[in-house]
Amino acid sequence: MVKSVGSATKWYARNSLRAYLEGGKDLNWVIGSIRSSGVRGQELADIFDFLKDHGETTRYQEVYSKCKELGWL
Numbered sequence: 226m227v228k229s230v231g232s233a234t235k236w237y238a239r240n241s242l243r244a245y246l247e248g249g250k251d252l253n254w255v256i257g258s259i260r261s262s263g264v265r266g267q268e269l270a271d272i273f274d275f276l277k278d279h280g281e282t283t284r285y286q287e288v289y290s291k292c293k294e295l296g297w298l
Contacts, residue, residue: 238262239272245288246280255288256295265297273298 241258244250264272273289292298 234262234264235268235272238264238269239275242272242276242288243279246276246284248281248284252287252291256291259292259297270298 238259241250241255241262245252245255259269269292273285273292277285279285289298
């Protein structure tokens, strides 16, 4: 089965965000990953909502705020 481009980019953005929330990467890395994924708006908000209870709250708030500041949410 072949994934659509849309589902592949959402998967990439979600797993990049998960890696960041688990402390494996830094803010610049995750912002670059989300930027290159092209996932924006409601799709990105859905990913954040899915991972809201995952990992460190401080890291979640930091990346969420940065994405809002960049106009991606």
